[in-house]
Amino acid sequence: GENVEQHPSTLSVQEGDSAVIKCTYSDSASNYFPWYKQELGKRPQLIIDIRSNVGEKKDQRIAVTLNKTAKHFSLHITETQPEDSAVYFCAASSGAGSYQLTFGKGTKLSVIP
Amino acid sequence: DTEVTQTPKHLVMGMTNKKSLKCEQHMGHRAMYWYKQKAKKPPELMFVYSYEKLSINESVPSRFSPECPNSSLLNLHLHALQPEDSALYLCASSAQVEVRGVQFFGPGTRLTVL
Numbered sequence: 021g022e023n024v025e026q027h028p029s030t031l032s033v034q035e036g037d038s039a040v041i042k043c044t045y046s047d048s049a050s051n052y053f054p055w056y057k058q059e060l061g062k063r064p065q066l067i068i069d070i071r072s073n074v075g076e077k078k079d080q081r082i083a084v085t086l087n088k089t090a091k092h093f094s095l096h097i098t099e100t101q102p103e104d105s106a107v108y109f110c111a112a113s114s115g116a117g118s119y120q121l122t123f124g125k126g127t128k129l130s131v132i133p
Numbered sequence: 134d135t136e137v138t139q140t141p142k143h144l145v146m147g148m149t150n151k152k153s154l155k156c157e158q159h160m161g162h163r164a165m166y167w168y169k170q171k172a173k174k175p176p177e178l179m180f181v182y183s184y185e186k187l188s189i190n191e192s193v194p195s196r197f198s199p200e201c202p203n204s205s206l207l208n209l210h211l212h213a214l215q216p217e218d219s220a221l222y223l224c225a226s227s228a229q230v231e232v233r234g235v236q237f238f239g240p241g242t243r244l245t246v247l
């Protein structure tokens with residue numbers, strides 16, 4: 021089955037700096053890669069996603085890049101703000117005809133004012 | 134309505150109790166999911182329903198029994214749980230019209246088993 025590795029597990033940045041979280045996946049058939057943000061005690065919320073026919077996608081301060089050859093994808097957050105502090109999970113779909121998502125272990129991002 | 138709702142928000146139960154978790158969505162989604170999330174861990178898939186039929190059971194113990202009465206509702210019946218089953222139980226849904234569609238999560242039920 022699919023295996024998703026996520027790094028780093030914790031990340032602290034100064035407000036206004038950029039943050040980068042990286043994930044690698046094992047199943048070359050995976051073609052959908054969402055990123056979820058989960059604040060303490062809240063539900064995971066989709067912040068951006070990318071499909072394998074696209075190399076990069078941007079939404080305001082958030083961008084995701086995908087390298088299919090290397091089987092890795094990254095989340096980039098620019099001009100970080102304290103409200104960006106949360107746990108971020110990457111995920112990958114895991115099989116033809118399946119709606120299964122395999123999640124990475126998460127990155128706890130702390131933005132220091 | 135663009136949300137997945139879950140009730141109750143919190144549940145405390147003994148190991149001999151029977152209880153149920155409820156999930157509802159009115160987005161017309163035909164795939165619904167149950168996840169279990171322990172503290173500081175990612176969501177872990179338990180069950181997937183596609184068009185009201187169980188399509189994936191990730192080897193979940195029989196003390197967890199899912200039910201999908203209609204396209205908008207998903208239940209998780211709990212019986213004879215163990216303390217290690219204490220966790221946040223998340224429901225999610227996605228549209229069926231595209232493969233690997235976006236999953237939207239509910240707020241979860243925080244379950245404590247005594």
